[in-house]
Amino acid sequence: xxxxxxxxxxLIPEIWDAIASEYGIDELHLTTRDIxxxxxxxxxxxxxxxxxxxxxxxxxxxxxxxxxxPGSTEFLNWGRRRGQIxxxxxxxxxxxxxxxxxxGGYNLFANQFSTDSKGRITGYKLRIxxxxxxxxxxxxxxxxxxxxxxDSHNDLSMLEEAHHxxxxxxxxxxxxKCSDFPVAETYDxxxxxxxxxxxxxxxxx
Ligand SMILES: [Mg+2]
Numbered sequence: 709x710x711x712x713x714x715x716x717x718x719l720i721p722e723i724w725d726a727i728a729s730e731y732g733i734d735e736l737h738l739t740t741r742d743i744x745x746x747x748x749x750x751x752x753x754x755x756x757x758x759x760x761x762x763x764x765x766x767x768x769x770x771x772x773x774x775x776x777x778p779g780s781t782e783f784l785n786w787g788r789r790r791g792q793i794x795x796x797x798x799x800x801x802x803x804x805x806x807x808x809x810x811x812g813g814y815n816l817f818a819n820q821f822s823t824d825s826k827g828r829i830t831g832y833k834l835r836i837x838x839x840x841x842x843x844x845x846x847x848x849x850x851x852x853x854x855x856x857x858x859d860s861h862n863d864l865s866m867l868e869e870a871h872h873x874x875x876x877x878x879x880x881x882x883x884x885k886c887s888d889f890p891v892a893e894t895y896d897x898x899x900x901x902x903x904x905x906x907x908x909x910x911x912x913x
Pocket of ligand 1: 717
């Protein structure tokens, strides 16, 4: 079994929220929950960062103080005994690698920034945007049972690709739009949802 999970909103708070609060820039509070088109959202963020002269090191300084949600490390530890954990996120490696290391070493599949010699953000290399499902497609094809966990619009393609999708505290609008997906509010409920999958389905997806 593969347990593919989103990062922000599932295991840790939104890093951009922390950056917005730290530097007092309301526009950086917007996430894919507000602007579902990730590229549009990123263009907006990069413009704001450059206008405010915030550089990669300023973002990393905030990211390193972001605290994972209580219980997330234990949930991942529990999950890794049942399957392979993949963290698939629209975050950036430069911000999230240290956080993921603190969980105890999991594979993170995310995007990367491009910067100039002074650390100004000049662009980004998107690997995941709109493509979360493709990371899972081939694993599904070769016979793995896929559990996917996400909280927002950008997780929908991944959840749709999974045998067992789970929404983790999604916004109301998405609960209504995707009323077929099981919803978990806590890590205990996530565990229960994963345990509810019959062993037979996992063995013969
Ligand atoms: Mg998320």
